[in-house]
Amino acid sequence: MFSKILIANRGEIACRVIKTARRMGIKTVAVYSDADRNALHVRMADEAVHIGPAQANQSYIVIDRIMEAIRETGAEAVHPGYGFLSENPKFAAALDAAGVAFIGPPQKAIEAMGDKITSKKLADEAGVSTVPGHMGLIEDADEAAKIAAQIGYPVMIKASAGGGGKGMRIAWDDDEAREGFQSSKNEAANSFGDDRIFIEKFVTQPRHIEIQVLADQHGNCIYLGERECSIQRRNQKVIEEAPSPFLDEATRKAMGEQSVALAQAVGYTSAGTVEFIVDGDRNFYFLEMNTRLQVEHPVTELITGVDLVEQMIRVAAGEKLELPQDQVTLTGWAMESRLYAEDPYRGFLPSIGRLSRYRPPEEVAAGPLAEAGKWHEAGAPEGDTAVRNDTGVFEGGEISMYYDPMIAKLCTWAPDRAGAIEGMRLALDRFELEGIGHNLPFLSAVMDHDKFVSGNMTTAFIAEEYPDGFEGAVLPDDQIDRIAAAAAAMNRVAEIRRTRISGRMDNHERRVGSDWVVTIQDREVELTTDADREGATVRFADGRSMRVTSDWQPGQPLAVLNVDREPLVLKVGRITGGYRVRTRGADLVVKVYSPRQAELARLMPEKVEADTSKLLLCPMPGLVVKLHVEDGAEVQQGQALCTIEAMKMENILRAERKGVVSKINAAEGDSLAVDEVIMEFE
Incomplete structure (x- = not known):
């Protein structure tokens, strides 16, 4: 077993890996950028190495800087977390050349399955049902519109190297296909250093269900049930649960066996996830394979009692899986709510700033993970309903504009789904967070929504139930x-x-x-x-x-x-x-x-709100990437006015009504604060 591992990541996933390594008696090395000098993962690790400026493309995704940190500290293995270098085959190759173990799959498996275009071709060759689409590379926006029309709208425009909802757009016509292609290409280049784009048919009314697989270097591969990830916003998961309230045992088994077959076909080892779209008749279609640990892995851990990070470390050290498929059991129900630094009252736009108050609910150990002795927080009280909070922040810390806006993953477990939902309701209400905009109110509202409580939801849930955005719950x-x-x-x-x-x-x-x-x-x-x-x-x-x-x-x-x-x-x-x-x-x-x-x-007059209808205000702190109009331009409702980049996502601001631009107050390249005036209208 390794004596020291380096975690090539930051935030809550770095803290999560440190907890398991600590329980296993393994020392840890953190890496950090200028923005993360005082971050929680830096405090928790046994050692920490500075790797560069705040921008990820100058620190966390620079392979040479990570390799230098490995040499400096003598780390024997590297856990990449998710995002950043986790699915970069060049990084896996560099580690292999240096004789350092990669706590993840082999380079060839990453290349085969980490690339969405290649993985779809391989899945099709293996007999796995896939969504119709164009797997070749697309040169420009006009070609994207032509291909999309041939496939038939609506289509999904996706970055080949994408993940986490970045580089993804749904297009319903030629104009949206051209616009979505360019935005996806830009986001993919900025987030992954790879701007290749492909297009596939968008299946309406789908459910997003994924299978967790685990494989060792000795030919053993198992699946650990499924996760329901249908509550999404802009293709980014918000709430996950395990198991799915929709699958039956026969469908679960078929999806699991196909996932294992696909993993074995490419010589996969470590933890990985095979994602599917499932329609109303339980027909399932392969989407992609994530060759890394998933953000939502805790719900699988909570219902199986398997610490996935521990298993990844053991597999990388050459150990065999101890758990055969016939001994995998799914016990109870688990929920995960992703707490984001985004303001639901402002269209879920990113929020940055200092956490003036951050008091998560007390963690409570319960269920299979506690029974297996794998609970991450030693000394957590035991109960009938588990509460787990994976986080990478602390009170007084700052949420930066440079990284993903996720603050924490709040999880609950109970013997049944109703209990897990009620446990989550209470845990969300107990979560104290002040200083920035956050989505706690929205998460709470979902937990009380009839459609979610019934389990009758699709990936269109948020768009259908909150078409005009979230304005707060109206209580009965x-x-x-x-x-x-x-x-x-x-x-x-x-x-x-x-x-x-x-x-x-x-x-x-x-x-x-x-x-x-x-x-x-x-x-x-x-x-x-x-x-x-x-x-x-x-x-x-x-x-x-x-x-x-x-x-x-x-x-x-x-x-x-x-x-x-x-x-x-x-x-x-x-x-x-x-x-x-x-x-x-x-x-x-x-x-x-x-x-x-x-x-x-009752006699007091109501306060009149200030009129901002003739102003375009910046809805979040961000960078002006592009101004789409000039002074004096006549604009139509829905027309793109300005593109703002924040937290690695591009946001296009559009005209709410017909009008004429009288003054533009910002320039491309400007960094703006919330509510700063971008342009004025006559």
Whole structure:
């Protein structure tokens, strides 16, 4: 076994590998750029080596810099994580030439399966069902439009060396094919150093289901069930689960066996993932093989008890797989929510800045992984529902514009799917994150969405259910009543404390009122609180009552309550006349008034929002890649105005209506802040 490994990556995956290596007694080496000098993975590793500037193409994907770090530290093996150099055959070759073990597949397997065009041809030759498409290289945008029309719209334009949703576009007509080809080509060049593009038929109403395979150097290969990855935005996975609520055992077995056959056909070793599109009749079509560890690997670990990183290390060290296929069991259900630094209220655009507050929910060990003794956080309490948070950030740290916007992967496990979803709801509500825009509210809303809860979703889920973007969840009346009761009980505690601090009265409890009017989500709820030492009984005007108990104290940003013996978790911020409350995907202004205050509040005029309809504002911090119009230009609704690059993704800003450009305030190459004016209209 290796005594020291280098992790050629950053962020949460580097931290994840370090945890397993530490449990195995293996020392670790981290590498870092200028932007990551104080990063969590640098703090966790036994050694750390600086490899260059913040830009990935000058640090993390420069093979020579990684090789120099290996020589400097004497590392015997390298784990590449995912992204960066993980699927670069030149990197695998350089390690082999230096006598350093690559904790991943052989170079030839990476070349065969890491390239989407080649892998599709090989899959077709192996008899695996594939999606119709054009596997040859495409020279320019006009050729892309011609090929797309021949295949038949809609089509998917994809980078051959792509992954993580980068270099991918869906086109529904010739114009979108030309535009998508150029954007995909640019993103592919910037992210992977390889701008080759291919086109395939886009299967409407598909489910994205993938099979995890694991192979050693002795001819053994197994599959560890599937992962459902259909909740995606712009082809980037947001929520994953294992197993899939859609597959039956026969389909699972067929997909697994095909995946193993394909892996063996190319001499694959280590962990890998074979991705499929599955239609409504459970017909499945090969998409690609990811020759690396997947972001969503924790859900497989949680239902199988297999530490995939440990197995990758053992395979690279020449060990045989100890687990035969007939002993692979899938126990319970696991969910993963990807927490991104992107603002769902601004079209999910990237957000950067400092994490002024970062308090994940406490990890809880449960299920097969805990039973196998493979839980990553030593000393984690045990329970019936597991909570796991793979992260690479910390409170006070910064989210940089140079890398992917993922902050953490929050996972839950329970004996069944309903339990895993409920565990995720509570874990998301307990996750405290301030300082940047983030998608926690959106993740919470999905967990309560009827279509997701039923398991009846496709890759079009977000586009279909949130066609106009996400504006926050609208909670049902029964939830609003629970929050109103909680707010009244909490406000009574706050009022008692306020009168006690003021010193104006001795018997403060007698002086604090019991009648309240709570305004929340366009509703007024009249309540009466009857408090005792254990909590409060809150009575509604219609005679109903709710029992509220909690140890919450004013000033605490997280309130964990029980309302009628059911848990309710609220993120709480004090505002004038009440609280800002966030829960279950809703961001609520909750005002708690005395009856007289409520009467006066009804007379207050509403604040008018500033008119920005004649301005194009930069929706995120980013770089102006291209201005598509000039001063005086007449633009039509939907016309491209400007392309902004942030976190390795190109975002095209379009005209919301017909108009004339009166002034352009930015130039190509400018770095802009959020809401900076790009151009003005007449």
